[in-house]
Amino acid sequence: MKRWGLIGAFIIVLSGCSQTNGRYSIAQDHAPDRTPTAAEIIDPVPRFEPYSRQGNAPYSLFGENYQIIDDVQNYEEVGIASWYGRKFHGHLTSNGEYFNMFSMTAAHKTLPLPSYVRVINLDNGREAVVRVNDRGPFHPGRIIDLSYAAAFRLGVTDTGTANVKIEVLQPELKTETNExxxxxxxxxxxxxxxxxxxxxxxxxxxxxxxxxxxxxxxxxxxxxxxxxxxxxxxxxxxxxxxxxxxxxxxxxxxxxxxxxxxxxxxxxxxxx
Missing domain, CATH: 3.30.70.1070 (Sporulation related repeat)
Incomplete structure (x- = not known):
């Protein structure tokens, strides 16, 4: 469940991520005092969005080099999902938005920001659509970090992690005569x-x-x-x-x- 914050500023802030007197006001991430409402766990509808000016450049972290995926058509991936919540709530995501643990969002290491992804929990069969707007998780084997709301929808909040399959969703572009x-x-x-x-x-x-x-x-x-x-x-x-x-x-x-x-x-x- 633990993850790192804004790529681009990570060199400055990583040393303080685990300290209460650093970037975050609490040391360990945990769930909020309430569960999401029915309105907060509705699937976002994939729509065309320009890729953000932040968070889409190649980067290096913990000795690993990451290249952003150029062609996401038919992209699929299987691995472990984790989630993040209260500790990061209200802090900037990698594309410059504010993280809301009650929004259906997620973090991925190399998908363009933003992207829309269908997440299938292979352990219980639940599905959800999330909007990827952040970078992470930087733990071996983990492929996606879900917001608290998305994790709740998928039944991951009790287990902490789950085996998942992710599929990139691309909205249909309207064709025009004057392209x-x-x-x-x-x-x-x-x-x-x-x-x-x-x-x-x-x-x-x-x-x-x-x-x-x-x-x-x-x-x-x-x-x-x-x-x-x-x-x-x-x-x-x-x-x-x-x-x-x-x-x-x-x-x-x-x-x-x-x-x-x-x-x-x-x-x-x-x-x-």
């Missing part, structure tokens, strides 16, 4: 020459596609399209390396493709 792509806008400038120079720099330094899109007098430098996880990773890296104003944006793929072709044509023109 959208996920891009990172790196910068915007009134100077086409400056935008072209920056685009060339991005291509050479990061080996990324860089396109220029003109919009209301500004030349917008875009890179992409990306998957959700790729966008989160590149956004974090680009901001850390000087592009503080970078942000993610969804744009029609056709429009950006046309802008890309035009910018390449203009940059390749040779004056007579």
């Amino acid at each position: 959208l792509g996920l891009f990172v806008q790196i910068a915007a400038t009134q100077s086409l020459e400056s935008a072209q120079a920056a685009a060339q720099s991005v291509r050479e330094k990061y080996a990324l596609p860089a396109t220029i899109r003109e919009d209301e007098g500004l030349h917008k430098l875009l890179t992409g399209p990306f998957s959700e996880l790729e966008a989160a990773r590149w956004l974090t890296q680009l901001r850390a390396e000087g592009f503080a104003g970078a942000f993610r944006v969804e744009l029609p793929l056709v429009n950006v493709s046309q802008s890309s072709d035009e910018s390449r044509d203009e940059s390749s023109e040779v004056p007579e």
Whole structure:
């Protein structure tokens, strides 16, 4: 049941996780004074959510290296589930949300945040859907750390751990005629020459596609399209390396493709 908190700040806080005068107000995790209500243990409905900007980068902990799973389609895993509750209630999860032990959530070491997962208790046949928004558990053999509410729903609170199977659930995306792509806008400038120079720099330094899109007098430098996880990773890296104003944006793929072709044509023109 014991687990570690926010990845990204773990180097600072791990030394105090087991002390009452550290990050947490109590030393040992335990159940709350009440059980969840019927409304609190309803399965969350999987829906499309952008991957969070926090908690989706590769990380190392206790001498182990962890890579976030890129393709979760048909992902399944069998192992041991544990749970966490009162000690961590109200503290930040790895994706920057506040942990609520009465929400149907969970922690996983390498699934993208957030993800939706069906958990099947192989010991009693109970099932539940949880939203993964945290990292853990970092104990051998354990694959998922359930919130108190999820553990109660699955019948794990009495035993502490259970043999489970987890299955990633992916919501169906609506198909549209004008398909959208996920891009990172790196910068915007009134100077086409400056935008072209920056685009060339991005291509050479990061080996990324860089396109220029003109919009209301500004030349917008875009890179992409990306998957959700790729966008989160590149956004974090680009901001850390000087592009503080970078942000993610969804744009029609056709429009950006046309802008890309035009910018390449203009940059390749040779004056007579």
